Amino acid sequence: MTNILCIGAGYVGGSTMPVFASHCPEDRFVIVDINPARIAAWQSDQLPIYEPGLEEIVQQTRGKNLFFSTEVNRHIAEADIIFVSVNTPTKTFGHGAGRAADLQFWEKTARQIVENSTSSKIVVEKSTLPVRTAEAMERILNSNGKGLFFDVLSNPEFLAEGTAIRDMQNPDRVLVGGRETPSGRKAVEKLVELYARWVPRERIITTNLWSSELSKLVANAFLAQRISSINSISAVCEKTEADVSEVANAIGRDARIGSRFLQASVGFGGSCFKKDILNLVYLCEHYGLPEVARYWEQVVLMNEYQEARFASNMVASMFNTVAGKRIALFGAAFKAHTSDTRESPALAVCRALLEERAEIVITDPYALDNACEDLKDLGGRITYEIDPYAAAKNAHAIAILTEWPQYAQLDYERIYQSMTKPAFLFDGRNLLNHKKLYELGFNVYAIGKPALTRLVNQGIVAA
Numbered sequence: 001m002t003n004i005l006c007i008g009a010g011y012v013g014g015s016t017m018p019v020f021a022s023h024c025p026e027d028r029f030v031i032v033d034i035n036p037a038r039i040a041a042w043q044s045d046q047l048p049i050y051e052p053g054l055e056e057i058v059q060q061t062r063g064k065n066l067f068f069s070t071e072v073n074r075h076i077a078e079a080d081i082i083f084v085s086v087n088t089p090t091k092t093f094g095h096g097a098g099r100a101a102d103l104q105f106w107e108k109t110a111r112q113i114v115e116n117s118t119s120s121k122i123v124v125e126k127s128t129l130p131v132r133t134a135e136a137m138e139r140i141l142n143s144n145g146k147g148l149f150f151d152v153l154s155n156p157e158f159l160a161e162g163t164a165i166r167d168m169q170n171p172d173r174v175l176v177g178g179r180e181t182p183s184g185r186k187a188v189e190k191l192v193e194l195y196a197r198w199v200p201r202e203r204i205i206t207t208n209l210w211s212s213e214l215s216k217l218v219a220n221a222f223l224a225q226r227i228s229s230i231n232s233i234s235a236v237c238e239k240t241e242a243d244v245s246e247v248a249n250a251i252g253r254d255a256r257i258g259s260r261f262l263q264a265s266v267g268f269g270g271s272c273f274k275k276d277i278l279n280l281v282y283l284c285e286h287y288g289l290p291e292v293a294r295y296w297e298q299v300v301l302m303n304e305y306q307e308a309r310f311a312s313n314m315v316a317s318m319f320n321t322v323a324g325k326r327i328a329l330f331g332a333a334f335k336a337h338t339s340d341t342r343e344s345p346a347l348a349v350c351r352a353l354l355e356e357r358a359e360i361v362i363t364d365p366y367a368l369d370n371a372c373e374d375l376k377d378l379g380g381r382i383t384y385e386i387d388p389y390a391a392a393k394n395a396h397a398i399a400i401l402t403e404w405p406q407y408a409q410l411d412y413e414r415i416y417q418s419m420t421k422p423a424f425l426f427d428g429r430n431l432l433n434h435k436k437l438y439e440l441g442f443n444v445y446a447i448g449k450p451a452l453t454r455l456v457n458q459g460i461v462a463a
Contacts, residue, residue: 002027005075007069007109008085009033009042011164011271011340012126012157012437017083019168021066023198026366028065030079042068044374050339050366053165069385076116081190083155084109085126090275094299099282101129101275110140111218113150120149122187128156128216128276134177134209151187153178156211156216160399161270162337174204177212202241217280219359222298224273226261227301234264234448244448245339245430264448266401267306267332274300307345310399310447311352314426317445317453318397323357326420328391330372331402339366340405341374345428346401354381363391365404389415402430416440422454 004020006013008009009031017447021029033039043062047055058066061278062344069075086109092100106127113123124143134152141150154177174195176238177287178188200287207215231247237244244264251389252259268274277300284293308452315322333342342349344367350360361383362371368384382454385391388407392398400407408431416423434444438452 002081002194003079004029004081004083005079005127006031006083006085006107007033007072007076007113008087008127008308009035009048010085010087011161012159013083013163014042014047014049014053016126016157016168017087018061018066018263019165020056020194022057025425026067027194028067031060031067032069032073032075032210036068036070036088039068039070039260041277043199044330050164050337051164052337072112073116077111078251079116079121081122081124081194082113083126084113084121084125085364088129088275090278096282099278099285101282102278103129104132106133107140110137110312114141117144117146117148117150121201121293122151122190123151123224124155124191125152126157126214127221128272128279128449129154129213131215132210132281147182149179151183153187153267154190154210154212155191156212156218157232159221161340162335169198171199171203174199175207175215176204176211177207177209179367180208185457204226215343217276217283219273221280221299223261224268224277224303225296225299227263227265227273228299228306230262230264231267231306232302234306237448238450241450242448244449247299247448249455262429265306265345265403266349266447267303267312269341274303297334305359307348308352310345310426310428311349313354313445314397314424315356317426317443317451318424321356322353322396324359325396326361326394327353328388329360329362329399330364330391330398330400330407331367331404332362333402333404335406336403339370341367341370344371344374344401347371347374349401349428350382351378354378361385361391361395363388364402365400365406389418393418393421395423396420397426399426399428400431401428403429408432412437412442413440417443 005028006017013031017029038048066332086105088106091097091100113378134154138152143226156175176191178184178190188206195204233247234244248262251257252262277296281293281297327348329346332341332346334340335436353360363385366387372384388410423442425442425444430446434446434452437444443453
């Protein structure tokens with residue numbers, strides 16, 4: 001039996017370790033965290049994160065070969081393999097503030113591993129880290145004075161929130177990076193063997209440490225780049241009355257481009273894209289590559305522009321004022337099928353509308369608690385409502401900000417009848433049937449599409 005420890009009971013650790021446990025029943029998996037409330041939630045029927053399929057796997061493995069604990073030091077001593085999955089936010093202070101990764105939690109964890117280890121171990125970077133971070137981890141771990149040796153591996157996660165369990169169960173690739181030494185190759189093979197319990201060997205890629213660390217940043221940068229690219233075109237479409245969905249379909253048929261991540265929207269969010277791109281920007285600046293840094297920085301700037309443009313269009317379309325108007329925001333999560341609100345475009349739009357003194361009500365099936373926490377600095381200026389029909393009642397406008405499929409199934413005739421007229425609907429995800437909404441009486445504004453409005457407004461005449 002191999003004792004496997006994951007330090008960090010957040011999204012990554014909480015999504016990956018249960019899947020490992022389900023496929024490796026003869027091994028023991030422990031997830032530790034210094035937050036007692038988080039560990040208590042993992043031990044309850046109300047898990048701290050929402051992810052389709054996660055609850056079932058936790059229930060199947062918890063108490064058998066999957067355990068949750070706050071006893072970090074004890075489990076470090078017992079572990080053979082340690083996954084480090086602690087938070088690495090963007091620095092908010094000092095050199096590199098706003099771009100570089102804040103590695104203080106990661107370094108504290110490395111020193112805690114050294115202090116409590118009585119045997120040599122394999123330490124696996126699971127957090128997204130700047131390239132060459134493993135070198136610093138090796139120096140901390142192997143300057144221990146105990147005669148212990150630690151092999152450091154990089155094993156970045158490529159999970160998409162909302163499909164994380166499916167992605168972990170059936171990954172398109174697993175990446176393991178290690179030192180090209182006899183000990184390093186042996187450590188790599190040990191981790192590969194764990195994944196090979198359910199992942200075909202041809203999908204498991206092994207590289208050197210630095211290629212693995214950099215690959216995660218680059219993957220997120222490329223994906224975000226595609227979103228920002230199509231969002232930049234959505235602004236052109238709105239000015240020219242082209243349809244961004246038709247443009248995306250046309251270019252997506254080109255095999256050299258492909259169709260994925262060409263869905264125009266109010267913007268991307270989540271814990272990874274912005275943080276990792278800014279990390280890459282800082283890395284480029286550090287190595288004296290300012291032109292490369294500016295190129296990738298523009299991906300983030302375009303995303304921020306898209307969020308601001310959406311809110312600005314709402315104000316302009318509603319007679320240049322939303323002061324005192326009730327606006328229902330449908331969705332708080334940064335994407336469907338998750339409760340995660342980190343960097344959510346919905347919250348950016350919410351803040352922008354509050355600056356215009358709108359009366360905001362937010363509805364979301366799973367993310368209201370997180371939204372309330374993220375917006376707590378705004379006090380009682382926001383109403384949170386689980387029922388979308390109640391949220392829309394007496395509203396001047398609805399904005400679709402998360403692509404929850406249930407929003408496409410709502411009775412919009414009932415919603416329209418309950419709203420203040422003229423009723424506006426702003427589809428930030430291009431989720432709904434806009435022609436049908438227009439026929440019901442809505443003034444419809446979608447991303448990258450001609451407006452369907454019964455008003456003479458900004459030179460746009462009724463369709």
